[in-house]
Each structure stands twice: as C-alpha cells, then as structure tokens.
Amino acid sequence: MTCCALSWVSQKLRHYMASYMTHLISRMDPVRYIFCQHMPIGKLAKWQMLLTEFDIQYVMQKAVKGQALVDLLARSPVDDNPVPLWTYFLDDEILTIEGEESEDESGWKIYFNGVVNFKGSGIRAVLVSDSGQYYAVAAKLSFNCTNNMAEYEACILGLCLSLDMDVKDLQVISDSDLLIYHVQGEWATKNEKIIPYVGLVQRLADRFQERSTARCAFVEAETDEKPWYVDIKMFLEKGEYLERITLNQKRTIRKLANGFFLNKNVLYKRTLNLELLRCIDSVEATKFIEEVHTRTCGPHMNGFVLVKKILRTGYYWMTMENDCSKFVKKCHKCQIHRDLIKVPPTELNVMMSPWPFDA
Known part of the structure; x- marks a missing residue:
C-alpha cells in the first residue's frame, strides 16, 4: 500500500x-x-x-521532540468543562496509608529505610513530631552490608536521632517484617551478623519511657472479597468501569476483555483453540490446586505440568503459573520424595597419580 x-x-x-x-x-x-x-x-x-x-x-525521519506533546493534546482534548488532573490518579500514599489518628496513636513517629545496590549502601530516617513537623537525616555506609543490615543501621540512626531530641514516647514504623519480629522476640535470630544489631536496637528501645511499638507499614492486598475478574466482568456485562481508575487502566481492561466471554453470570477465558476456560477466584483456585496436586490421582507433578493439567480440566485464573510454582515449592512430600541431585556443586578436576619417590 x-x-x-x-x-x-x-x-x-x-x-x-x-x-x-x-x-x-x-x-x-x-x-x-x-x-x-x-x-x-x-x-x-x-x-x-x-x-x-x-x-x-x-x-x-528524525525524532520530533514536540510530537509527544501534540499526541498527548490530541488524545486529551480540553472542552468547556475541563476535569482537574488529579482525578485521573488514585489516592495512593507513599509508604503508608493512614486514617484519622486516635489519642493512643498520636505522638512522635519514626520512619526509616535502608538501600543497598552496586553503587553503595545508604540509610535514611524521618522523625515526625506530634505537631506534624519533620526531621530528616541520611547517611552513606562505608562498608559492605546486606539489605537487612542496612535496615538495622537505618533503625539505629532513627533511634539515636530520637534520643538526641529527648523523645520519651516513640512509635517505630518499618516495612521490614524481619526487623520487627526480631526486635519483639517473636522470631529467632540465626544470622551472626544480625545478632549484634538486634541487641543494640533492644537496648536503645529500653531507654524510652515506654517501649517503642513497631508495626509494618506496607499495604496488604485488598480484602473486599472481590474476584480478580470483577472489572472485566463489569465491562462485558454493563460496559462500565470501576470507580476512580485511570485512562491506561481503562485501555488495559478493554484489551483484556477481548479474550473473555460472559455467559449469563459465568466468565470464561478464550484460548487460541477457541476453547472456553471457566474463570475462578483465589479461594477456588487454592482448593483446586491442592485437589489436583495431592488428592485424587495427584502424582505431585511440578509447577509447569500442574498448570497444564488445570488448563486441560477447563479452569483458568490470571496468576495460575506463579501460584502453582509457589505451591509446589511448599509441598512437604515433594521436597522429601523428589529426585536427588547428585551433580557435585563444583566442577571435578582430574588428578594425576603421583610419581614414586626415588630411593
């Protein structure tokens, strides 16, 4: 053409x-x-x-720098009643999502984090007062360490900053479950490099008026009991989207909906062979994996074969490959009765027979 x-x-x-x-x-x-x-x-x-x-x-044709801006304006024309830009984004907070604070949660708080990469190691901490004022501190580590060691260094930096400012009641907030449960004594510390850090953090925590309360600050998965295909099903059934989603998410839903088929209230996945696979939620998927892998006629196959067998039975969900691999790794019988790897960990070198000593 x-x-x-x-x-x-x-x-x-x-x-x-x-x-x-x-x-x-x-x-x-x-x-x-x-x-x-x-x-x-x-x-x-x-x-x-x-x-x-x-x-x-x-x-x-050479690159036109203004072409990206022209394409953006062409896709998003401004009418007489323009919508503010903030409505296109979700209300995602950085590190934490907090609601209204009660009297028990009010007070001084400390946030910290440690980073390790090929350029070096760095730690930082932010101390938040009860009035909402921020005190930030950062440092670069001059020695090699792991990610867990960097987290402990950042925690120690934040606790020392709090003690220097004469803080009596402090709430420590971290995204590391390992550090939290080690300091609280719920998990045993086996790494020799981490044991001194745990003891130092516990001694620093005892210097406060009340022992510092640590809690995890990452956002867990939603527990609204909605299946993973609720947005696709709504689009096929009503032609509508969920509330407060971006334009890119709407475009993705429209592309994904082309590979699904809705029959009354049941959603099916179309395959390349024009077969229909019934979509199931996470609860049904967990039971189905256990049934196929271990129960009736379950030969304890690996994750790849387990996915193929589930597809042959006519079921589908979005993360089935990852879920099957994780389930096989946690199966106790598979770890005990699987084939032993007899290959040596290092390459074997042929040794020459020594010459006899001369008399």
Whole structure:
C-alpha cells in the first residue's frame, strides 16, 4: 500500500517531481528497501521502474521532540468543562496509608529505610513530631552490608536521632517484617551478623519511657472479597468501569476483555483453540490446586505440568503459573520424595597419580 500510494503521488505531481529533487521522509523500511535494491525482481522491479524517472532521495525521519506533546493534546482534548488532573490518579500514599489518628496513636513517629545496590549502601530516617513537623537525616555506609543490615543501621540512626531530641514516647514504623519480629522476640535470630544489631536496637528501645511499638507499614492486598475478574466482568456485562481508575487502566481492561466471554453470570477465558476456560477466584483456585496436586490421582507433578493439567480440566485464573510454582515449592512430600541431585556443586578436576619417590 505504501509503494502504491507513492507511485500514485508521483504520477499526480509529475510536473513538480520531474524538475526538482524530492526528499522522501518515511519510517517504512520497505520503501527504503526498494531504493537500495540493485537488482530487484518481481513486483519490486516494477515499483522501481515507475519511480526511477524521478530524482527521489530516501531520508530517515528524525525524532520530533514536540510530537509527544501534540499526541498527548490530541488524545486529551480540553472542552468547556475541563476535569482537574488529579482525578485521573488514585489516592495512593507513599509508604503508608493512614486514617484519622486516635489519642493512643498520636505522638512522635519514626520512619526509616535502608538501600543497598552496586553503587553503595545508604540509610535514611524521618522523625515526625506530634505537631506534624519533620526531621530528616541520611547517611552513606562505608562498608559492605546486606539489605537487612542496612535496615538495622537505618533503625539505629532513627533511634539515636530520637534520643538526641529527648523523645520519651516513640512509635517505630518499618516495612521490614524481619526487623520487627526480631526486635519483639517473636522470631529467632540465626544470622551472626544480625545478632549484634538486634541487641543494640533492644537496648536503645529500653531507654524510652515506654517501649517503642513497631508495626509494618506496607499495604496488604485488598480484602473486599472481590474476584480478580470483577472489572472485566463489569465491562462485558454493563460496559462500565470501576470507580476512580485511570485512562491506561481503562485501555488495559478493554484489551483484556477481548479474550473473555460472559455467559449469563459465568466468565470464561478464550484460548487460541477457541476453547472456553471457566474463570475462578483465589479461594477456588487454592482448593483446586491442592485437589489436583495431592488428592485424587495427584502424582505431585511440578509447577509447569500442574498448570497444564488445570488448563486441560477447563479452569483458568490470571496468576495460575506463579501460584502453582509457589505451591509446589511448599509441598512437604515433594521436597522429601523428589529426585536427588547428585551433580557435585563444583566442577571435578582430574588428578594425576603421583610419581614414586626415588630411593
């Protein structure tokens, strides 16, 4: 189609293109292939014969910096009643999502985090007063450490900052379950490098008026008991979307809905063989994995075979490959009765027999 359009334009604009050199700006590789081919055959030779009478020079299209802005304005036109930009984004908070504070939760708080990568290690902590004022501190570690050690270093930095400011009641908030349960004594500490950190954090916590309360600050999965396909089902049934979702999410839902089929109140997944797989939620999926893997005629197969067997039975959910792999790794019988790996951990080297000593 591109070559046909170019030939048609050259015939219509013959009186212009025959007198001047024409620069063809295009990102289509087939057009470039026609002009660069020395001995074309078939239809390529026909197209080249029609275009050789004109002085056409192929030029690659360069990047246009303003094109991204033009495309954005074209996709999002502004009408008489423009909607504020903040309505397109979810109300996601960084690190924590907190509601109204009660009298027991009010007071000084400390947030901390440690990062380790190939460039080095760094720690930071933020102390929040009861009046809402922030005190931030950061430091770079000059020694090699692990992620858990960096978390402990950041916690110690935050506790020392709190003691220097004469804080008596402090609430420690972290996203590390390991640190929280180690300090509270619920988990045993086996790593020799972490044991000194645990003892130091416990000693610093005892210097406060009340022992610091630590809690995890990450957001867990939603517990609204809605299945994973609720947005796809709503779009196929009513042509509507859930509340407070972005334009990209709407576009993704429309693309995903093309691979599903809704029959009354049951959602099915279309396969490449035009088969229909019944979509199930996470609760049914957990029971189904256990039934297929361990119960009736369950040969304790690996995760890949388990996924294939579930698909053959006619069921589907979005994260079935990841869920099956995790279930097989946690299966006790699979870990005991699986084939033993007899390959040595290191490569074996052939040793020459020693020469006898001379008498």
